[in-house]
Amino acid sequence: MRGTDAARGDLARVVKPTQALRLILDAVSILLQSDAPGGSALTSSQVIDLLLHAGDETLSSLHSYDTSKISANVHDKLCALLHHEQFDAASASLEAGPVVDDICASLAAIEERLIHEHMEQKRTLPTTSFCICVDGSRIARLACEVGVSLRRQGVVHVCCIDEFSTESRYAPEFITSDFTALCQQQGVPGTKLVVRAQSQRLTQSTITSQLLELRESCQADFLVVGAVGTKGPQPAQLGSNTMRAIRGSPVPVIVVPPVPSSYPTSSHAPRVFVVAMDNAPISSTCFATTLKLLKPHDRLHIVHVEIPPHPLAVESSDQFAATLAPLYTAKLAAAEVVGVVDVVSHSPGATVAEQVQEYLAHARAQFVVFGLTGETRLARRASATYLPTNGSEPVAPAATSSTGVPVGRVASSLLLSPRCVLVVCKE
Known part of the structure; x- marks a missing residue:
């Protein structure tokens, strides 16, 4: 029996749920409201009461949940909760008992079905990740802003290759701190942001091949590059590294040109x-x-x-x-x-x-x-x-x-x- 008395006993002692538990309860509330449209959203205390008095029925409905009822807006809200930086199933389970494990298993299964529906081109995907290549230029900063604006709940990887420039504004320490501050200003949580700098390998044929290796290591869905780099505008409108990235990238490439x-x-x-x-x-x-x-x-x-x-x-x-x-x-x-x-x-x-x-x-x-x-x-x-x-x-x-x-x-x-x-x- 999935809603055991022991689990409900732990849940019954919860007076003020922590943020980790509240995120899980809010996710259940969103799904239950989507299952019965027209009703008002349940509060955390109401979801707890529902699990205490109708735990088996609630868990059963989550296990057999029909994801076709989830609209695009509900999908976006659900992913925002499940990928929140303070979402912690283990911590919530210690607080409220094994019933949380059953709920989290159901939520994971629902999210997996939603991803499968996206692969069938039936819905959008809020968890897309981006690898943004920067070099300290103005266009690289614009490319970072575009990549961050496209992000919803995914991870942003900002990668920089140190070309040993004599100018301090191109120093990797300055670039990493500058782009870290930029992403934080745009609201990217610390758990969803990775900024890294790597020295140029003299054994590497091009900088682009090194950037593509970084993209491969972070498994990002998109590669984001500026149309030009530190050398400024080019006769062909696109820099050489950008052209090589388009040629060699196994994932879609987002090219940001300097246009309004x-x-x-x-x-x-x-x-x-x-x-x-x-x-x-x-x-x-x-x-x-x-x-x-x-x-x-x-x-x-x-x-x-x-x-x-x-x-x-x-x-x-x-x-x-x-x-x-x-x-x-x-x-x-x-x-x-x-x-x-x-x-x-x-x-x-x-x-x-x-x-x-x-x-x-x-x-x-x-x-x-x-x-x-x-x-x-x-x-x-x-x-x-x-x-x-x-x-x-x-x-x-x-x-x-x-x-x-x-x-x-x-x-x-x-x-x-x-x-x-x-x-x-x-x-």
Whole structure:
């Protein structure tokens, strides 16, 4: 019998629950209120009374809880409690008895099912983690602000490579203390913040490879980099380390350029995300990636520019409007995301990238999500030409990364003419 008298006896002696126990009781209250919508939220003392007098029934309902009843807002509140810096199941169990262990096991199972639903693209994910690469430049500071603004309940890792600069403002001690203070000002708890500096290895081929190793060690979901570094603006708009990070990162890369739309707005103001899609399989990856970044009040635009008709054809053979557009409209509704799916007709004389950029300006987007590859012939074909770095030749019709990943013309154009924050995905 799960609600034993011994467990209830310990719980009955609780007069003023500690913060650790209160977080667990509040999580139970949120779930019970979600299970019976329309009722008022239960207080901690009411949840204790419920566990004392109807413990078996309450635990049974938690064990068999239907997660489809959990809305996006409730999911966000639940994760805020379960990932609070003072959440401590062991301490709460010592205070209230083994009944807390049963509750925590149920909460862990519920959270696991919610993560599985996110993997099925049915809801957003509040626990996304970020690895932010900084070097002391202004753009690195902006990149850190963007990464922190995207965080909800996940961990923020701030990584710096000491390049042995003679300027004191680039000293690792100064950078780590500066970015620690910045993250604390933005409300990142100490238990969710890791700031580390590492000396440059002379045996390492590039700084980027060392940063990618740090990202691998912290297992972050996203890599956040500034478009340029301490050297300032580059002819190709993106610094060499940023380009190498895009090429070599196994996780999506968030590139923050020095443009007005990159600066974070108020945390309560809705942000606009735009996902540029085609008929390629990577479009599904882009949508799943965006679900990791969205907050409940954000807005998502899915835009597709139709493929122009063949010179000998009257109409375009593009089937996105008939096949994928209804699918993603249903996915937006299932995930409770405010958004729209727009299919833009091809404009003669304009490239796909130009039409996407025009859409970004019209939607006032802060983020654009796209894949390095696409469905066009040029995107599918790999060549020996790389994306341009500092001083290299212009972009070829299709580029191939150093890891063998082809980069299409549209992706290259978006990378080299950033209008807002870029979220780059790979399959």
